[in-house]
Amino acid sequence: MSVFTRIDARLGLFALRPLDPDxxxxxxxxxxxxxxxxxxxxxxxxxxxxxxxxxRIAAHPHHDAYLGSWRGRPAFLAERYDPARVELVGLYRPEPGDVGMHFLCAPTDTPAHGFTRAVITTVLAWLFADPATRRVVVEPDVRNHAVHALNAAVGFTVVGEIRKPEKDALLSVVTRDQFRDATEGDPPA
Structure with missing residues (x-):
């Protein structure tokens, strides 16, 4: 049962459904x-x-995981969390309407040009479809230069480096308007 679908003009149908942990x-x-x-x-x-x-994530009241599909086949993972209660507690100043996000594209031997950007665009469009979401917050590893470039391409701005128990992270945020402005030149979705 899909909770969100998006048609990418170049790559077609993307969808998200709740993850079944087992x-x-x-x-x-x-x-x-x-x-x-x-x-x-x-x-x-x-x-x-x-x-x-x-x-553990499914049982947590402030953290959810979703399986993403592309053209009907599993292709990515997305997590949504409340950064004031999970992941970033005490590491940044939360604002009302903040939503945390992680995403992972499935490995493939046949990459599609623009796929990862279409995935992050789909995930952000899903998060911003909720009117209560004002900002999306991410905390990728400081060494993950590819995702930093991708985040910038969809409107994220860097807040600064933070130290988490498992990594040094680059805290970044994007508002609904920043996301819209960064992606408005993309083909219609």
């Missing part, structure tokens, strides 16, 4: 343990550990 664990295990997912910090996890982590 049923989706084998698929997610392949994604989060792939070398391209090194910044996801689950490279040594087994399937049981992946299922446990996503059961």
């Amino acid at each position: 049923a989706d664990a084998p698929l997610l295990h392949r994604w989060v343990t792939h070398p391209k997912a090194a910044f996801w910090l689950m490279g040594d996890a087994d399937v049981a550990a992946v299922a446990r982590e996503y059961r």
